[in-house]
Amino acid sequence: MAGAGTPRRGSDDATPALDVRGLRKTYTGHGQDVEAVRNLTFTIRSGELVCIVGPSGAGKTTLLRCISGLLSVTGGEVILDGQKVTGPPPGMAVVFQEYGRSLFPWLTVRQNVELPLKEKGLKKAERAEKVATALEAVGLTDSADAHPWQLSGGMQQRVAIARAVAYEPSVLLMDEPFAAVDAQTRADLEDLVRDLWHRFKVTVLFVTHDIDEAVYLGERVLVLSHRPTVILEDVDIDLPDERSQLETRSTPRFAELRHHVYELIQAAKQGFRPENEPV
Amino acid sequence: MRLTSIGRQLLMTIALPVILLALWWVVSADNTSPFWPSLQKILQAFPDTWTSDRVMEDIVPSLARLALGYALALLVGVGLGTVIGLSRPVRAFLEPALEFLRAIPPPVIIPVIALFVGYSGWTSKIIAIALGCLWPILLNTVEGVRGLDEVLVDTARSYRFRRPTYLYQVVLRGSSPQVATGARQALSIGVIMMVISELFAADNGLGAAIVQAQRAFAIPEMWTGIILLGVIGFLLSLIFRLAEWRALAWYRGLRRSERGT
Numbered sequence: 001m002a003g004a005g006t007p008r009r010g011s012d013d014a015t016p017a018l019d020v021r022g023l024r025k026t027y028t029g030h031g032q033d034v035e036a037v038r039n040l041t042f043t044i045r046s047g048e049l050v051c052i053v054g055p056s057g058a059g060k061t062t063l064l065r066c067i068s069g070l071l072s073v074t075g076g077e078v079i080l081d082g083q084k085v086t087g088p089p090p091g092m093a094v095v096f097q098e099y100g101r102s103l104f105p106w107l108t109v110r111q112n113v114e115l116p117l118k119e120k121g122l123k124k125a126e127r128a129e130k131v132a133t134a135l136e137a138v139g140l141t142d143s144a145d146a147h148p149w150q151l152s153g154g155m156q157q158r159v160a161i162a163r164a165v166a167y168e169p170s171v172l173l174m175d176e177p178f179a180a181v182d183a184q185t186r187a188d189l190e191d192l193v194r195d196l197w198h199r200f201k202v203t204v205l206f207v208t209h210d211i212d213e214a215v216y217l218g219e220r221v222l223v224l225s226h227r228p229t230v231i232l233e234d235v236d237i238d239l240p241d242e243r244s245q246l247e248t249r250s251t252p253r254f255a256e257l258r259h260h261v262y263e264l265i266q267a268a269k270q271g272f273r274p275e276n277e278p279v
Numbered sequence: 280m281r282l283t284s285i286g287r288q289l290l291m292t293i294a295l296p297v298i299l300l301a302l303w304w305v306v307s308a309d310n311t312s313p314f315w316p317s318l319q320k321i322l323q324a325f326p327d328t329w330t331s332d333r334v335m336e337d338i339v340p341s342l343a344r345l346a347l348g349y350a351l352a353l354l355v356g357v358g359l360g361t362v363i364g365l366s367r368p369v370r371a372f373l374e375p376a377l378e379f380l381r382a383i384p385p386p387v388i389i390p391v392i393a394l395f396v397g398y399s400g401w402t403s404k405i406i407a408i409a410l411g412c413l414w415p416i417l418l419n420t421v422e423g424v425r426g427l428d429e430v431l432v433d434t435a436r437s438y439r440f441r442r443p444t445y446l447y448q449v450v451l452r453g454s455s456p457q458v459a460t461g462a463r464q465a466l467s468i469g470v471i472m473m474v475i476s477e478l479f480a481a482d483n484g485l486g487a488a489i490v491q492a493q494r495a496f497a498i499p500e501m502w503t504g505i506i507l508l509g510v511i512g513f514l515l516s517l518i519f520r521l522a523e524w525r526a527l528a529w530y531r532g533l534r535r536s537e538r539g540t
Contacts, residue, residue: 070433087436094437101430106452106529115448116438147529149536167438 017203018044018067018171022076025062036062038228039076044171049197049204051214053261054224055269060207063229064175067205068094081170090120091170095177099157103148109135110144113163120167134166137196154185158192165196174206178213187245190217194243211265215239215257216248223264225273232264232274316499321506324499329507333488341484342511344401345473348408352465355409356416357458361450363417364424374421381418385411385468386475398480404473411472412465419461423454456530459523466519470512485511 025037036059044050054060065071067078069088078085080092093116096102103112110131117127135141138158148156157177164172174193178186190213197204208214214221221235237257239248248254300318307317329338363369363377389398389407396403427450435449451458477486489504524531 065433068437070436088439090439092437094434096430096434098430101428102434104431104448104452105533106455107448115440115444119438119440119444147532149529149533 015046016043016079017046017048017081018205019079020067020076021079023063023066023073023078024075025059025066025071026074035228037066038230040229040231041076042222042231042234044203044205046170046203047201048219049194049206049217050220050222051206051208051218052222052224053208053211053214053265054229055226055265056209057227058224058268059227059229060209060224061175063224064094064173064205064207068092068173070094093164093167093169093172095157095160095164095172095174097176097179099153099160099177099180100148102160103156103163105147105149108145108147109140109151109159112148112159113166116163116167130166130168131162134162137165137199138162138192152185154181154189157181157189161189161192161196165200165202168200169202171203171205174204176208177206179209186213191243191245193217211258211261212249215254215261216243216245221257221261223261223268225268226271230274232268232272235261235264313496313498316502321499321502325503325506328492328500328503337484337488338507338511340401341473341477341486344404344476344484345408345469347401348405348472349412349465349469351405351409352412352416352469353462356413356461356465357420357451360417360420360458361424361446361454364421364454365450370421370425377414377418377421381414385414385472389476389479393479399482400480403480404476404484407476408469408472412469415464415468416458416461419457419464420454423457424450426457427453456527459527463516463519463523466515467512470508470515474508 020040020042023037023040024035027034027036040063042050052060052063062071066073067085069078069085069092072086080089083089104115107115113131113134114127117130122130131144132141135144138161140155140158140162143151143155143159148159151159161177178189181189193204193206194217196202206214206217208217215237218237221237223232223235224230225232235257239251239253239257304318307315308319310317363373385407388410389403392403392406392410396406431449431453435445440449473484474486474489477484478490480487485504485508489501489508492498492501492504
């Protein structure tokens, strides 16, 4: 784990891992167009942990599906590792909110983590090592031969996270991954994400509707407007690198940042949009 | 404790068949009607009727045809069902026709098949069995494939599963509980089609043996054939259940965990 003196990662000169330029998504159907995402532009530098937070109905899931290449964009582009995303790119792993439905129930925990590595073409020994490392990192070494449905919700999401981390993506996307687990489990999983981020130097884009979670986890928080979605503000989270549920959350700075993001979200709900909104 | 509970389970399972057999034995004991021979008579006729020659001539060909027809139906049903289930346009195009074809009772296709390949011989019988078995397998596979979890499909897509992996690990295994339901229905239809296909031509097979016995007024022998068919049907479904129990262990576990028991 990185100590308190670790220099901030994701400095300005770092290479961009993910570049989203003028992303637009309009759903067409039943004779009318619904503009979900209007114009999103942001960059995530390699090694950063960025949270996206927005009011409910901000099109967070749409945005994430566009970035992950699962959904085609109407306009603009998503660039991962210098390559334009047209379908699910090789350098991306997604952790979905519905952990129970994202794991293959007919495979064991180990097989679930291993299958994407097999598809990547890794040799057996290499796969075994990566699976073991990932399961150890999420604390599930002992459950490797269990089936996902034998585990609790929080443990299932750990499996999904282990699978994503073992895949060694350039960018790890997390779509409200802890929305369906209880509060205590949630706190543990948040710390797990910070821990894995330190340990595996992975770039994380974390989508959530929880303001506290966004501020606690992120180095930056992108606040989204209401639909059609634009970015209201790119908030720099200048909290120390070493974070703990108890101490970090009770610091005045945390409260300030939380307050600020909260106000932005409230404004977003009331339909506030940036003045220089690009159309 | 465990052994006694297994014993009790076994007792529960065989109690009714034993009672029914005993009842049959007692009620039919003094029967003078030639059409309703006593169970004792039927059982006495059994070893003489089903000699090893007859087993080779009638039972083995019947079961071989059933196996071939059933396997063919599984192959075509699962294959075609997967293609239809995966594609919305193909489904919209084919589904009304499939629903109509399914509504036709399978035995009526036997005369139609006979127009092309005749009643006797293996071909017509295998085709009849396969066509009878096809519908439940096909339609259940379509349902199973269509009902695949979107999140699971998205997961497979985002990890860029190769096509064969996707088809096997996600589509086939994901729809396997539904396919098994279809296959179970198909098995009982297959046994029916096996017998009926042999009634028409009556050259060999279990069904043919029963018809021949009936025509020769060998009534106890006819009854032995019927009992044998029942036993075979029962054994086949037992084998099926065992295979299903093994292959779908994960599904039982998943269902149990969802119910929270």
